[in-house]
Amino acid sequence: MKILLIEDDHSLGEKIAEHLRRENFSVDLAKNGEDGQHLGETGVYDAAVLDLGLPLVPGIEVLRAWRKAGRILPVLILTARDGWSEKVEGFKAGADDYVMKPFRVEELVMRLRALIRRAAGHAETRILCGPLAYDAQLGTFELEGLPLRLTGLEWRVLSCLALQKEHVVSRADIFERVYDGDAEVDSNSVEVIVARLRRKIGAAMIETVRGHGYRLTAGEA
Template sequence: MRVLIVEDEPTLARQLRATLEGAGYAVDSAHDGEEGQYLGENEAYDAVILDLGLPEVDGLTVLDRWRRAGHRMPVLVLTARDSWSDKVAGLDAGADDYLTKPFRSEELIARLRALIRRASGNASSELTAGEVRLDTRSGRVTLAGEPVKLTAQEYKLLSYLMHHKGKVVSRTELIEHIYDQDFDRDSNTIEVFITRIRKKLGAELIQTIRGLGYSLEGR
């Protein structure tokens, strides 16, 4: 899963990035509203963490412009403004959730997981496909009840497919959502990871749809 952080305070931005990367997310960062708006309009994100008090363009304006342009990615507003009117303004502009500073990283991650699950139509924190189960809280993957060890990139790819079970996901979409902006997008590693996941979890789990991509049906 790929997340954009739009935060102008350097120390907090670094802390957020480290926290999210430690939780298994691919992360891009923007340090002002203009850059954040551009990335949100031109890159694929599963969620955005957006500060309101940004230089160049304020966060509410950025959010409003995204929504008016039809960008539907979940947005978690993160700000020091804690008055009820600021919260209402953020939600009315199109925010999906609101967290005030200071905050605990555990709550931030939990809220982010919930936003991503809901956006993909999943109510539970445990995703299933046949005998494969993925717990988004712990990052634990099991096959028929037995734990299976995946690398970080294998986990990211499997998680994205399980969040979008039943849909055909192209190779390009996978690259856009499991790697950050600086990744070499001409890489052929997606096929390598698919092969490794099939060896660990069963060849039938991920179907190749010729000319289109991959589908996880859960059969």
């Protein structure tokens, strides 16, 4: 899963990005509103973390521009502004959640997971697909009741498929959500990761839909 983080405080932005990557998210970090707005309009993200006090373009204007353009990605506002009027303005502009600074990064992660899960249409935190179980709040997988050990890239691909189980996810969509924007990767890397996942959970569970992409299905494990 991929997060767009827009934060002008260099130290805080890097700290948040590092923690999110440790939690297996891929992250694009923008340090001003102009760059962040452009990324949000052109990139593929599962959620955005948006500061309000940004240079060049204020965060609230970035959010308004996204919503006016029809961008529906979940947006969590992260700000030091604690006035009720600012919160109301943020929600009216289209924010989905609001976290005040200072904060615990662990809480930020949990809120992001909840936003992503709900945006994918899942009310329950535990998503089941045959013998595979994904706890979308804790970010853990089990296969036949046992913990499933995955690399960061494997986790990103499998969580992307699990959130849209029984639906086809395009290779391009998976690629966009797996890698950071500045990562140098081979063009067939998604296929390599899918092959590794099939060895771990069973080949029948990840179906290749020719010309379209991949689908996680309740096949034989």
